[in-house]
Amino acid sequence: MKYARIDVAGTERVALVETAGVEHNLTLFPIGTDLLIAACEHQVPPTDAPVVALSDVRLRAPLMPRSFRDFVSFEEHVVGASAMTADPASAVELWHEQPTYLYGSPHAIIDPGYPVAGLPASSQLDFELEVGIVIGKDGRDLTPAEASDHIAGYLIVNDWSARDVQKHEMRGGLGPAKSKDFATTIGPWLVTPDELEDCRVGDRLDLRMSVFVNDSEFGSDNLAHMGWSFEELVSYASRGAWVRSGDLIASGTCAGGSLAEAWGRSGALDPPPLSPGDVVAMKVDRLGFFSNPVVAPPAERYKTVAATPLRDLHTLTGTTK
Template structure:
């Protein structure tokens, strides 16, 4: 069977998904939306930061993606991820390199309306990520990338297209920390297990949110059903995803019940 006739599935079903924030220019742009860009950048320089994504949200490179029904600001995020090949804990960066089984392209989809609401409450992003993470098209082993290695970085050009037009481009070599350093940090007083996915975070020019932050308004427009987002990374391949309409909302999101009402209803008091 020819590759063009095959339907590629996700090359791994990760046991867990840690998504770092590793590109300085992305932080500069995206944080501008919050009004605290300088504070965010100062904190970013001090140490790596990651969020936990859901491994159950991972989809393959050929699968369409729908956003959340309550969100009107669907966004993409161009990243590279590594898959852990064997268990480790409290690893040095040098040791961490031996635990990386391979590399792949990652699109960490984001529902920005929901994300803004979550982060106003001091948490998140969480539900705003818990619907789709596209990975693929296959797992590329570290030895295949050695020609692109510059010290502890990999000089791989990362490009994202929206409906066939180049939207943004960067090099993986611009990560503020190497993958070995990120894996080492993740393993501090914790296990990284075989099958775990650890992603770089969004590169410069790799998301709409960064452009919105720099422009001070939501332009270009959020993604709409029918749009196609294509991501290419040198030596890793490309993934192309078509956006489809979200499923209709089956149940409205309830507001919290005020404590006074609960006490009156139940008669329970501390």
């Protein structure tokens, strides 16, 4: 089943998505229905529930996740994008040893179709084509087999990135952090695992992933090319820690799914970074499609200055060291 969160005449509703060809009809649940609970319990709307067309409503992000772990699961992307690290060869070697992830901000979630602005003073806005899963029930120290029962559904993720800020952050041995703390699009709806069983190849999902810039396909890959399965990622995330209902766990960028990967391979900003007026769209088989227009970032209100040297602080406080 597919569950959407939508705005109908200013009221937030949860809807069951019914697809016929390229058309989507949305059957509304009663006001107050929780999307994640509905998905976990495979709820259906009442038989007399109203039906609306997708074109008549505004899509919202399916949920506001409690936390966001973003993994790095596609080897080809790592090989290309490792140019942003101080030691590309070591970055690729370390990637093979175990899964890695960063924490994204759940407060940066953006609706499908909503305008996206880069960070103030950044000139290298980029997209990242990913697939994410939403945790449906709490768990800790899970095996991959156990983790399967904790996946409530799948959705598309665009992990927007300010690459110039990211490169600077990673020189310090931390990050990326601020370079991603402004926008992450998820949607267009949450697709329950049973919808995808016929796409399984072992513990992977055979789903084509594509990203488009201004209606031209930029890159594509297959979700089955993940170096670890989602069940393995959930298991790793839960090692000595909790994964909670409502957590978002993403695959990381697929091969060809970002500008940075192309820049790393060529050594130049070609194709150029995104700019206002561009439109980025993402499509994944069986999971749907969404797009976001790029708009100009707000003016920078305060320019960060260098830290005050410790010697000056000692002078300020009248202490010596």
